[in-house]
Amino acid sequence: MQCSHSTDRPDLGQLPDDAVGLAALLRAWRARVGRRMGLGKPLPQVEVAAGIGMSERWYRDLERGAMPRLDARTLAALAVALRLCPDERATLFLYAAGGEPFPAVSAGSVDLxxxxxxxxxxxxxxxxxxxxxxxxxxxxxxxxxxxxxxxxxxxxxxxxxxxxxxxxxxxxxxxxxxxxxxxxxxxxxxxxxxxxxxxxxxxxxxxxxxxxxxxxxxxxxxxxxxxxxxxxxxxxxxxxxxxxxxxxxxxxxxxxxxxxxxxxxxxxxx
Structure with missing residues (x-):
């Protein structure tokens, strides 16, 4: 039974490339903000970038899967710009940190x-x-x-x-x-x-x-x-x-x- 944190990315089989991951979430969140604002389209990338004090190119690369170093201020600003709920905000921070900082224990490694x-x-x-x-x-x-x-x-x-x-x-x-x-x-x-x-x-x-x-x-x-x-x-x-x-x-x-x-x-x- 695999219960511990693993750094190897598994074969996702028939999942489309954009089914999981931060880039897919960012695109979906930006589209949701646009709908909520009545824009009829996703909030433009340039507006999200301006809201967090970064360049449009920087944010565009982030949505394409680039993973630059993200500090707490930038992550907090991004959460505000995309109107994230607490669980979504936590997810954003988890992706930026590379996952849960405390690896999960396995059933065989602890006394239950x-x-x-x-x-x-x-x-x-x-x-x-x-x-x-x-x-x-x-x-x-x-x-x-x-x-x-x-x-x-x-x-x-x-x-x-x-x-x-x-x-x-x-x-x-x-x-x-x-x-x-x-x-x-x-x-x-x-x-x-x-x-x-x-x-x-x-x-x-x-x-x-x-x-x-x-x-x-x-x-x-x-x-x-x-x-x-x-x-x-x-x-x-x-x-x-x-x-x-x-x-x-x-x-x-x-x-x-x-x-x-x-x-x-x-x-x-x-």
Missing amino acids: TPLRRLLRLQPTQPAYLTDNAWNVLAHNEVMAEWFPWVRIPGANLVRWGLTDPEAREQMADWPRHGRAYLAMLRYAMAQYPGHPELAGILRAALADPECRRIWDDGPVIIANRDGHTFRLSIPRFAPHTVDVVAQVLHPVGYPGLRLTFLNPMTTSDD
Whole structure:
């Protein structure tokens, strides 16, 4: 299992050249600013360059894939010029820095016993542990009762959510979930450039027409889904549905790992 930061760029298979990377995002963000301003076209490169105090040629080269040294002032000005949200701004800084400064740990390099024990202490709510590519490393019994697929060796949350027909049956308003998973993939690929499993998940997702349509619809970016509320149709609850809120924790001593708890909502939670 590849969980650590890798500097080797993987073979992206059938992905088009402009599907991933900072240059593609900059072009999409500039086009979005133009739409929001009612220009009917992308904001001109010369205006973006002027907003950050650089030459038009410098910015044009940046959109073509050049990666000059970018200081914090320039990055902050670029984020303002392109009207980036916090997660998009973080993505910009990640690309400029060459990825996450703290490499993710691998499941085989750390003792996961304390985290597994924490999962077992949750007797009533589904809880699970994933690595930086969303491979399921551990889960409690309730999680397996709700989602039996987590017992399968190699279970991966995002791959299941994007490519398994069961996910589309169990997640109400699946397109919203699909968009969120693809948005998290964009962010993760900026965190861990060249990560082969992330590229493989994206390649598999984009082979699906619906996922490809969502991906091509625009570069939505989400760092995490902490606090996200959604509705599930789980066979054990049929014919009823259950509303849950996801709480995502990042253990400081385990970079790249995520502890997620699905908390069923009740009327008193509203």
